[in-house]
Structures are given as C-alpha cells and as structure tokens.
Amino acid sequence: MAMDLLDSPLPLRFEQILGQDEDQWPPEARFLVAAYFGNVRRLKEIARSLDTNGRRGVGATVAATTYRGMNALHAAVGGLGNLAVCRYLVDTVGMDVNMWDTSPSKQTPLEHAVSGGNLPAVRFLLDHGADIHQENEEGATVLHLAAMKGKCDIVKLLLSRGAGIEGKSEQGTPLHFAAVKGHESTVEVLLEHHADVNKLVPSCLLTPLDAAVFASYTPCAKLLIQAGANVNDVNNSLARAAAEGLTEIIKCLLEAGADPNRPDECGRMPIELAAVYASREDVELLFPFTSPIPNVEDWSVDGIINHAKLENMQLMDDDAVKMRKSDLKQQGDEAFEKQDYTNASVLYTKALRADPSDRKMLANRSRCWLRLGDGKKALEDAVKCKRSNKNWAEAHHREGEALMMLKEYEKACEVLTRGLELDPQNDEMDKLFWEAMKLKKK
Template structure:
C-alpha cells in the first residue's frame, strides 16, 4: 500500500512518527478534521491563530501538505463537522487540494462515505467535476468498487461513459475486477466498447484475468471481434489459459482464426500457455494450419512444442530470422507491403522483442494506411527501445495517420530530441505542429 492509499493519520504516522506531540500543529489539526472532532479543531486553531485573525478564519485557511479541513473531513464523514465547515464557515466545496488535485467530494468518495458525498453534492459540489486526466467522481468510485456510491452518482446524472486517460468508469471497474460495480454500470447503459486506445473494458478484464467481469461485459454487448491483431480478446484469453473466458468468447462469436501481432493463433497460444482442454475447445473453431502435418489436438500440441524447442536453438533462430527479414525487405522494395508484413510477422514469431522488425512492420502498415496497427507496432518498439529516435518517429507517423496531431507532435518532439539531425523527423514534426489543435 502506497502512502497516498493510507488514511491521513497513517500517512502522518508514516511521515512524522507515532508521537503526535512531535507533530506540527497543522498536522494535528488535519487529523482532528479527519476524525470529525470540531472541538479539537477549534482548540488547535486558537493555538495557530498567532496573528489574531480569529478561529473561523484560521480553521478555514489552515492546511498541511496541501490539505485543508474540508478535504480531511471525509475520513469519518461526520455531519456536524460538515455543517460547521460548509454552512457556517462557507468553505469552498469544490476547491481541490494541492497534493493530489482531489476535491472534498473526491476525498469522500475515496473513503467510501456515501452520506458525505450526498451532503457535499446537496451543498454545491459539482457532480461533473474532473481532476487531472479527466477523472470524474464516478471514475473514482468505480475504481474502488464503491457500488453504492456509483449507483448514487448515476441516479444524480453522472455521465456513465465519461472518458478519462484510463478509459471509462466501466474500464477502471473491470481493470480492478469489481464485478458488482461492472454490473451496475452496465445496468445504467454503460457502453462496454467505449474507451481510448489502451483502456477498453473487456481488454482490461482479460488483462487482469477477471473472468466474472469478462462474462458480464460480453452479456452487456462487448465486441468479441477485433479490428486488428492487438485487439483480439480470444488471443488474450488463450494466452492466459482462461478456459471459461475462451468458452464465453466463442459462444459470443469470437473468431478463432485471427492471428496475434506475432503471427500466432489462439489455439497455438493455448497449446503453449493453457491446458489441453483449451486446445480441445478451440479446435472445432480453428481452420487447419498449413505447417501442422497432423491436424488434431495432439498434432497441434506436438507442433507447438517442436516450435518451442527450435526457438531454444540460437543458430536456427538466427538463420531463420535472417532469411525472413531478407524476404520481407525484398517484398518491401517491390512495394508489396502486405507480403512484407507477413514475412516480418513470421520473423517476430521467433523473436517478438526485435525492435527493428516491429519498426519495419509498422512502416508496412503505414504504407497500407492502417494507422492503428502501425501504432501498435510502434508502441511496442518504443517500449523495447525507448531511446531510439526511429521508434518515436514511427509512433508519430502512426498518430499522423490516425489524425491525432497532438499525440503526433509529442512523439515527434521526442524523436527530434533523440536525433536532432534527422531531416525526415523534422519535416514531419513541423507538419504535426501546424495541424495540432
């Protein structure tokens, strides 16, 4: 547990020690607010009021680590304290703290205090407030699995499909495996297919192996087909050995014949990472693979084991990759980008951490006008080699193809920073700068 996830008194103990007599007066003041102790708040405020501004002014303006009394009050959520701070002292119910950008309502949500959240909304707190990254109160409640607060916020008109840097409230609830919260959001017409590039609900649930959430999302209309290899939910389920999720996806119409970004079918991944049962489930839905001589469950498992054994032979891998890369380069020169991408994919199947192959295939997808797949390869490439200018250049070009000019500008800025002499990077950088909003 990080310090920001701890209740305030524990944070202070962690930072200041357990001897409260040694704490600054401001820290003890904030702890009293956390405990809802109006009497102690006023007592400490009197000690703090060295300039004679009066207790009310001192209470309203005292902070510690960027947090004031109203932020801390969410700890116990005691009504008399809120009445004193909000109704008598007129403290701003929408003012965020300066440490985490959390408003008083955000703090109350974090502590799971529904009555406090209701009180603050009834006294002027903005239901639609957004903190950094466009995170709403509903996102904060959903990611913590506070189902009652989620339902309450929705009843008040919160946007069930609000989009933040980490996706929708449904995305974050799925990522944390809060099945009851996922169910409530879906009942309130959450769109299971809405999200940004990286954070869509079904992908989140599969990434963390939360099968109960996977089932709810599919029942709620999540797409089980994919626009590109990197989006294939069946690949993710097979790779993680999620038998029940595989069954659910197939029943919903998932295509078992879509390759992952490294050229592997779900059934091959099941043979490597899952169980025999997973292979048996996928077998009737999978078209025969030309390289598998014995097309049967046993034949597939044997084929995958043989491939794994070959990949343990460094000389074999080096020779085969060189051949495939050469064939890909030759096809690229002939402007046969589809064929070139196939050869690069076959090579990546042998070594999926080869940044140059990912860069080459990303360029193939760009030439074919497929910005999303180009983006996926460029992202992988940049993760493997974060200080390689070409990786960020490819990423910037992919963003340009998708008309995301702000992101393109950022990626190309990084590429230019790493290679300031590159004319091609500079040219695309200035183009992105002119087009961004």
C-alpha cells in the same frame, strides 16, 4: 500483502511517517486527525493553539491550516465523513468544496470523499456545490475514481446527479476502470446506465472487454460479453485469454462468435498460445473451431501441443533467436524494397515472434499494411509501436498515416502534431499534417 501507504487511513499514514506517539506530531497533523474523526471541539482547540496572537480567530485559522498539502475539509470527508464537522467547515467556516489539495495526489474534497467511500459526505458536498464534472490532470472525474475503487453506491449517486458516463480521460472510461479492477457490481451498474461497452481508449485502443481480459477478471468479462462487447476487437481478446489460460472466458468468447482463426500480432493462433502457455483443456476447447494450421503436421490435440512446445523451445535459445530475428528482418526489408508488401508483412510477423515488442519491426509492418490498403491493421501496429515508446516520432507518423487512410482526419492532426513536436524537421510528416488539416475542414 502490505497496505499501500496512499490508500491507508490518514491516522495510519501519519503513524508510519511521524511515529506512533501522536503527542510528538506537529500540531497541524493532529489538527487533520481531529478533522478525520469529526471531532469539532478538538479541531477548534488545536486551531486556538495555532493562532498564537489571537488575531486571525478560530474560524480563519481552521480554514487556513494545512499539513502535507491537505486542509481540514479534505481530511474530514476523506475520514469518517462526520456530517457535523462537514457542516461546521462548510457552512460556518466557509471552506471551498472544490479546492484542490496541494499534495502529490492533488485531489478535491469530493475525490477524498469518494476515495474514503463516504457516501454521506459525497452527498453533502454535492448538495453544497461540489463540481461533479471537474477533471484531474489526466481528464478523469470522480465517477472514474468511484468506478476504480468499486464504490458501487457512490457510482449510483453520481450517475443520478448527472455525472458523465463516459468522460474524456485518455486512460479510459469509468467502465474501463471498473473492469480492469474487477469490480463486477460496478460494471453491472455502469452497463445498466448504458455505458459504451465498446469504447476505445485513444492511447492504446483498449475496450472494456480488453481491460477485463488483460486483468484476468472473468466475471467482468462475462458481463461485458453479455452486454454486447465486440469479441473480435483490435486486441484479439480470444488470443489473450488463450495465452493466460482463462478457460471460462474462452468459452464465453467462442459462444459469442470470437474468431478462433485470427492470429495475434506475432501470427500465432489462439490454439497455439493455449498449447504453450495454458492447459490441455483449452486446446481441446479450441480444437473443434480451429482450421488446420499448415505447418502443424499432426493435426490433433497432442500434435498441436507438441508442435507449439517444440517451437517455443527453439525460441528460448537466445543466440538462435537473435540470428533468426536479424535474418527475418533483413528478408522483410528486401521484400519491402521490391514492393512485395505481402511477403514483407509475413516476414516481419515471423520476426516479431522472436521479439513481440520490437518497435521498429512494428513500424515496418504498419507500413506494409498501409501499402496493402489495410488501415485498420496499420493502426493496430502503430498504436502498439507507440505504446512501447510514446516519445518516438516515427510511431506517431505511422499512426497518423493509418488514421488518414481511415479518414479520421481530426485524430490524425492531433497525433501528427505530437509527432512534429518530437521531430520538427520531418518534412514528410509535416506535409501529411497539413493534408490532414485541409481534409478536416471539408
């Protein structure tokens, strides 16, 4: 697999952009490569050539020279991390250890050092005042970055220097980042430092366990389960593991008390998902723990597999799927109008089997759960609905309603504020927002 250009070493990136003949590169590019390799003599030599009138001086030229948004310090700490060049740039030239680069990645020197895996450079920058708590535009810190890259020693150093174990990023905590990338050792370190194993990502309600299961990283999932992860969380990790054929994770989840009789968002039991998408071994594994499903006539391993495959074949007929979905939606709407919310939720669930990502259907089912007084299920559907389209006002409206039912008034205000930005004329949502504001203050 080809190396991602942004993750490749700086000299290689320049080769791919500028060609292999370094003599033909702009002097600023050669300047950054000298910094990357820690060649102070070469760095000064190029700086003198750039200071054509000799007015600024070498030091000022070194400090001011950039290429593609990066300065010498970004290149040095992101390269070999040579401490001699770091000392020259910071102690002698006086370069700012917290200055963002102006490239699309927009990283600080500390982030460059973490990305490069340069522990000595990270330590040097921290000793010289680098801000360990500085956040990027998504709210992620250098600890998030180190966890995502699997830089275990750097994670330990950052934690020893007081880095926040959870962070404020809406994309997740460092533990989420390590789990979704499959960095087992880093997950272990974060858990040893008491990272919250059940922390939810606000934008999609993912826990670290969900992240590991979604990415199919069995060792990380096992560590999280052993650390006390909630095996019956919002996203139904057992159903996901069954659909992906993650046998070892299924075993761990069952041993930890995961509910095999809890359906996914389309009403399918884990054993049904295993029968369609995975292997006979997983069906056999789930069978002793699963209660008989009424519409499966032959309650045996073979009977379940045959039933699931037949049902899946029927769903593969596009015309039949569209007709079935349309009919079920209409029946669901009619049941909702009659205030038969239980039947409406069942019908919407059946329709979602044909199209699990139908945002309107998810919003409708969320309304059913609200009428039935189940705020948790209403929130699950609203979040899935918003995940499919973050700019749909109705998804924010339904999430706001669910949060209100769960008495999460502050979060409801945030969600409804965004919803009103998307649909300023929505009087019903506006009324709900002011109600949330009032309750929040109590």
